[in-house]
Amino acid sequence: MWDYTEKVRDHFLNPRHVGEIANPDLDATVGNITCGDALRLMVKLDKAGRIADARFQTFGCASAIASSDALIELIKGKALDEAARVTNDDIAEYLGGLPEAKMHCSVMGMEALQKAVAQYRKQPFELEEEGKIVCRCFGVTDRLIEKIVREHNLRTVEEVTHYTKAGGGCGGCHAEIEAIIARVHGKAPAAKAPAPATMTNLQRINRIQEVIQSEIRPLLQADGGDVELVDVDGKRVQVAFRGHCAWCPVSDVTLKGAVQAKLRELVDPELVVEDVGERLNKS
């Protein structure tokens, strides 16, 4: 059942600020249709640099639409500097609160605003463009995760997922998110078990098989995909992705990278993974 406040329902069913602005001064989109939500924010400034009009278009659930509308309620009429200080908490508070698992909708509102302002000022949008992508499924950077963990004093991966969606897909980045949480809260990350110093070819192949079977496949299968080991040639590991993974538009950057990272961590830091599976062309 939906655990939404009356205010969320009202702004979802009767949004005040849907639409487009011709020749907007600010125009930014965050999210995308593949990830399940996206918000386009358009702003027109008056001569004094105040927000004269703002409109949104949103693809997403009720709380995403309500959060977009709330964002505009909060920024309209304000000077850009002042508007840029609106946070995701302000959005959630305006709506009388959001369910924990929907906090990422308010974060999307804040991101759209900050991106629009950064673009207008010709500055880099650091939450998206700087730092490194941690969650490849939803394209979330370490910058954003760090910011949200610090501002909301988050302690678990699940909380980070609620606020940013990071870690809500294949789960391959949970260790990285844990490391960020530890770093923000001033704890050293746990030391990794070192891989054995030398391995024969046969040992290496066996170990690769083991890691794929017990560590990698369950993760991919949980996501509707799969991977098969095709061949090992020295330090080159040839794999073929199956199912969802085979046609995922981002499988090149995500899966190969994720499989390689895992194998390097647990078997040999010099391994190189190649995807030799035939790509299904489904778009």
Added chain:
Amino acid sequence: MSKVIYLDNNATTAVAPEVRQAMDPFLGDLYGNPSSMHTFGGQVARHVDSARERVARLLGADPGEIIITSCGTESDNAAIHSALATQPNRRHIITTRVEHPAVLALARALTQAAPDRPHYRVTELGVDAQGMINLKELEAAIDDETALVSVMWANNETGVMFPIEEIGAICRRRGVLLHTDAVQAVGKVPINLSKLPVDMLSLSGHKLHAPKGIGALYVRRGTRFAPLIVGGHQEHNRRGGTESVPLIVALGMAAELAGRNMQAEQTRVRALRDRLEQGILATAPAAVLNGHPEKRLPNTTNISFEYVEGEAILLMLDQHGICASSGSACTSGSLEPSHVLRAMGVPFTAAHGSIRFSLSVYNTPEEIDKVLAVLPPIIRRLREISPFGREKLAAAK
């Protein structure tokens, strides 16, 4: 809220008035334990027997082949557990990517090593764009270690039905047990297990107008069985625990009604479903049917509305008292859309906007008309809000 239009019968169903009436005495005066020696307790045993006969009759089975359980999930777990326990040298299971979590989550858990048991190999067969498995792939996956093939009869999300008879023939030929999760099929399509090569079959009461908390597992006579729940001698030592007499009687009555309503499911319910489906596809642009158009349950339709998100559609339908469900990320309890639609290769753009309507014999033409009047404006409204699809939708006009 005005009167509810309930089109979510694959999630659960209304308890039939006849079922409530049948179980009522066993919540009252007839509270005895069927295992007791005294007449007062013993008299309820024959009601349990007669309920079991009714369930057996619906399936074309023998009463001795029916084990009463607490739900469909327990039946699935018991079947898989038994197949593995009775064939300790076989450590391979074949299932599909589109199974209900009751099977899929267990199969995946079994691939992990645990201290108290070996770990198993699991083959998850993929499906094509219409949700169908490939029988050649199934046969090729069977090897000397295969203990069990577990495939659903009908998919809960799309209604797509697997060819159980052909699958059973392959399993027989290769000497492998076949279990089918028929939770969505029982009561909606005729089933005659006396003529089918199926070894085990799961069903759930609350999907056929009995209350929640009751299910059954069919185990073909001669199939070795190892109980999941060990305890008393109930269910011929195959499932411990004092019988839930009111729920068993309810399940019996529900099975009886399902048999009587089978014709209506195939004609009246199917016609209503078709009217709903065709009405939606004719009026809403960029709407796509998910799943095989023919090899499907008569009561289910799953439609994707591109460029809009499922939860938003459901919440707007809810304003009109219309109950349906969605495979979108926001409703799946995770951040990703339905595993069934993804296995079928439905693009994320469409999977996020998928809506399932599942009907029952209690639905009326007026209710369908109401949905057809209300839904297109909802989709239009959400597309006005969405930043996507403008050019494509304009071009389609």
